[in-house]
């Protein structure tokens with residue numbers, strides 16, 4: 236089979252990640268991460284052949300970042316010309332109710348994404364800009380594919396995705412729970428189907444990174460999830476509050492004279508772990524805890540409690556019929572203490588932690604994945620590294636092969 240090259244692109248509000256792959260081997264040839272776009276300390280990091288190079292360079296906007304990154308591919312002799320790229324896959328934050336699956340991008344797809352920009356005001360404009368810019372510089376024959384964070388959750392039943400607000404808010408303005416981290420949940424579901432050799436699985440998957448959410452998966456499709464209209468809802472996170480009483484927003488606006496936008500910004504960027512103890516990274520919080528910092532302990536206990544609350548809720552929603560609970564993403568894969576404390580509290584569900592197995596799984600420990608409960612635990616709990624990029628790559632490859 237002939238080898239073909241595919242690009243995977245992830246445009247953030249001020250960042251851009253590009254990876255070039257050789258298919259069907261799924262071999263990553265280079266990974267380029269541009270950060271702080273439009274800021275004076277903008278830089279790019281290139282990872283290739285196990286080497287890492289950092290270059291400082293002012294980059295005005297996402298279009299210029301794309302131009303520079305593509306030139307890097309040519310300069311590093313990974314491609315001779317852009318025509319060698321056979322397909323481009325984009326991570327797109329929000330697909331609204333339009334897309335339950337990944338799609339080949341055309342004018343209608345862009346129009347649909349544009350129509351829901353208010354649902355992802357920081358992420359959707361740069362994604363559209365990158366898609367539009369690529370359209371102008373690569374041949375029309377090179378398909379671009381959109382892979383949405385929300386697609387996996389489109390299977391949720393109405394009673395789980397609707398908010399108890401006037402129904403016309405849903406009909407007129409699309410106010411509903413959409414859910415995020417969908418590509419991660421799809422990846423974990425696929426891995427667990429293979430591991431357990433079972434097609435229809437009931438899972439509770441805890442994606443605990445700097446952004447964090449949990450999904451209840453029934454018969455291998457999404458049944459419920461913690462994030463909502465936007466990623467602000469659900470669990471307490473590194474910098475996001477998660478669920479709070481909505482009246483807090485008006486109350487704080489009145490007390491501080493801040494606008495709704497400013498207050499919401501604080502709920503997204505200055506809350507969660509950071510709001511309580513000043514640090515948003517689990518590692519920093521736990522270091523402070525070791526030093527006896529009470530606020531760090533409080534922040535840790537609060538985030539732990541929100542995780543326990545949703546696992547328990549979803550366990551009941553799935554009628555106690557759960558094939559596995561899975562921890563994934565940065566903290567889920569590596570935070571031994573967090574997993575131990577969460578699982579110890581889940582004893583009433585018949586979950587029994589295997590302390591030794593839990594201690595062995597993390598980045599610098601002997602294993603990266605496996606079961607962390609004993610044989611007599613009522614539900615097996617797994618740790619599995621997620622790989623959202625491989626889902627974007629495979630969807631893009633499959634769609635391109637079938638055109």
Ligand code: ADP
Pocket residue numbers: 443444445446473515516517518564565566567569570571597598
């Ligand atoms: P995202 O993709 O949402 O930025 P990640 O999935 O990469 O996040 O997770 C990043 C978070 O994972 C970090 O903020 C940190 O809190 C947590 N994390 C990473 N490594 C560890 C570790 N060894 N112990 C505890 N937490 C960790």
